[in-house]
Amino acid sequence: PVDRIDAIVSLAKRRGFVYPSSEVYGGSRSAWDYGPLGVELKENLRRQWWRSMVTGRDDVVGLDSAVVLARDVWAASGHLTEFVDPLTECQSCHRRFRADHLTEEHGDGSTALAELSCPSCGNRGTFTAPRNFNGLMRTYLGAVEDESAEHFLRPETAQGIFVNFLNVLQSSRRRPPFGIAQVGKSFRNEITPGNFIFRTREFEQMELEFFVRPGEDETWHEYWLGERWRWYTDLGLSERNLRRHEHPADKLSHYAKRTVDIEYRFDLGGKEFDELEGIANRTDFDLTTHSKASGTDLSYFDQESGERWFPYVIEPSAGLTRGVLAFLLEAYDIDQAPNTKGGMDSRTVLRFDPRLAPVKAAVLPLSRNPELSPKARGLAAALRKRWTVEFDDAGAIGRRYRRQDEVGTPFCVTVDFDTLSDNAVTVRDRDTMKQERVSLDHVENYLVERLPG
Numbered sequence: 001p002v003d004r005i006d007a008i009v010s011l012a013k014r015r016g017f018v019y020p021s022s023e024v025y026g027g028s029r030s031a032w033d034y035g036p037l038g039v040e041l042k043e044n045l046r047r048q049w050w051r052s053m054v055t056g057r058d059d060v061v062g063l064d065s066a067v068v069l070a071r072d073v074w075a076a077s078g079h080l081t082e083f084v085d086p087l088t089e090c091q092s093c094h095r096r097f098r099a100d101h102l103t104e105e106h107g108d109g110s111t112a113l114a115e116l117s118c119p120s121c122g123n124r125g126t127f128t129a130p131r132n133f134n135g136l137m138r139t140y141l142g143a144v145e146d147e148s149a150e151h152f153l154r155p156e157t158a159q160g161i162f163v164n165f166l167n168v169l170q171s172s173r174r175r176p177p178f179g180i181a182q183v184g185k186s187f188r189n190e191i192t193p194g195n196f197i198f199r200t201r202e203f204e205q206m207e208l209e210f211f212v213r214p215g216e217d218e219t220w221h222e223y224w225l226g227e228r229w230r231w232y233t234d235l236g237l238s239e240r241n242l243r244r245h246e247h248p249a250d251k252l253s254h255y256a257k258r259t260v261d262i263e264y265r266f267d268l269g270g271k272e273f274d275e276l277e278g279i280a281n282r283t284d285f286d287l288t289t290h291s292k293a294s295g296t297d298l299s300y301f302d303q304e305s306g307e308r309w310f311p312y313v314i315e316p317s318a319g320l321t322r323g324v325l326a327f328l329l330e331a332y333d334i335d336q337a338p339n340t341k342g343g344m345d346s347r348t349v350l351r352f353d354p355r356l357a358p359v360k361a362a363v364l365p366l367s368r369n370p371e372l373s374p375k376a377r378g379l380a381a382a383l384r385k386r387w388t389v390e391f392d393d394a395g396a397i398g399r400r401y402r403r404q405d406e407v408g409t410p411f412c413v414t415v416d417f418d419t420l421s422d423n424a425v426t427v428r429d430r431d432t433m434k435q436e437r438v439s440l441d442h443v444e445n446y447l448v449e450r451l452p453g
């Protein structure tokens with residue numbers, strides 16, 4: 001597992017998925033930049049989520065709210081007081097840690113800090129008593145940096161949805177059960193960012209707030225647990241790498257009646273499974289507290305029954321950037337591929353579902369040649385109208401195949417000397433490495449059948 005994540009971090013940088021942020025100045029463990037292939041992969045994952053959660057459904061609409069909301073929002077939501085982590089400091093090396101993460105690492109939640117050794121310097125029993133640390137990221141709006149100008153970057157996209165509940169209800173002509181979905185950046189002043197893009201201070205979330213009639217909340221919660229599990233497995237995460245984690249009653253957030261996490265086998269930092277998505281029953285907490293605090297009634301008037309009630313909220317909250325890591329880990333594989341000398345070499349391959357693959361097809365002329373290259377360029381240009389396509393005519397064909405395998409391109413289309421007479425090309429499948437001769441005017445259809453939208 002350790003070399004797996006190391007291999008992925010190095011591949012990600014070498015091939016242009018993810019770079020350490022501000023690397024020329026030494027980089028930071030808390031931020032990462034998405035390169036040419038990473039931005040495609042992340043966008044594909046976002047698009048799949050949006051299709052399945054919003055445009056593919058009749059009962060969910062989208063929203064894109066501001067990152068900096070009114071200060072009152074965070075007072076009402078409880079974030080100013082409740083959004084805290086227990087912070088402890090090692091008195092030997094002065095590294096800071098989340099006390100709850102330390103106890104988890106040592107496998108026993110009840111272990112006293114005095115009995116633990118520091119993960120950084122190894123000294124035992126040197127931790128200060130934990131104190132609460134607020135994770136909101138602060139900024140100042142306007143010219144004067146005083147308390148009245150103090151604002152917060154959102155630590156979740158959800159609150160932007162709740163404060164727009166009435167706007168969406170009135171303008172979209174939806175009524176419960178219905179949902180509002182949002183994808184975007186969130187910010188948390190994490191004490192211990194790290195493990196590559198698993199935990200960063202700036203990250204992206206994909207959240208749905210689904211509003212239902214009280215009493216129907218538990219059924220809808222089960223429904224969304226099933227839907228979200230299916231979404232991950234349908235896109236390629238295997239069941240053996242996924243599990244459900246039910247939050248014990250005494251660990252529930254202040255707003256939640258029940259929360260179940262979908263966990264993935266990230267195998268990071270000494271933990272086998274870790275949270276990929278949290279699916280919470282938030283009750284009517286958000287709409288009632290925002291009603292009280294703002295003076296705007298956010299309840300729903302049910303015309304059919306003549307009753308007024310506050311909808312309950314079921315919230316599937318997923319990490320987009322954390323999801324990218326899960327799909328990278330799942331896709332990474334090493335197998336054996338034939339080399340030109342009749343032997344076998346080990347090859348690295350990212351087995352992405354074609355819907356997620358950053359490049360769908362690569363067009364490769366067998367060699368750089370005044371007849372082959374223009375033909376191949378023409379084909380690449382035609383295919384590019386539909387898909388993300390790479391053209392590559394540099395170096396040995398075997399090495400170009402390896403390169404495409406390593407970034408997870410499902411199909412390589414090779415233009416060779418026979419193409420000039422038979423008007424056909426060779427299409428190579430990433431996973432089976434089988435090659436098929438396909439006539440030039442059928443290439444597009446061939447790919448349409450094998451690349452779901």
Ligand code: ATP
Nearest residue numbers: 190198199200201203275276277278317318319322
């Ligand atoms: P943790 O306990 O690990 O800090 P959390 O329970 O606070 O996480 P949620 O508030 O449930 O996380 O956030 C929903 C989702 O957002 C998480 O399942 C995760 O995928 C993603 N997420 C949360 N914090 C981060 C972060 N710092 N970096 C990347 N993704 C994150």
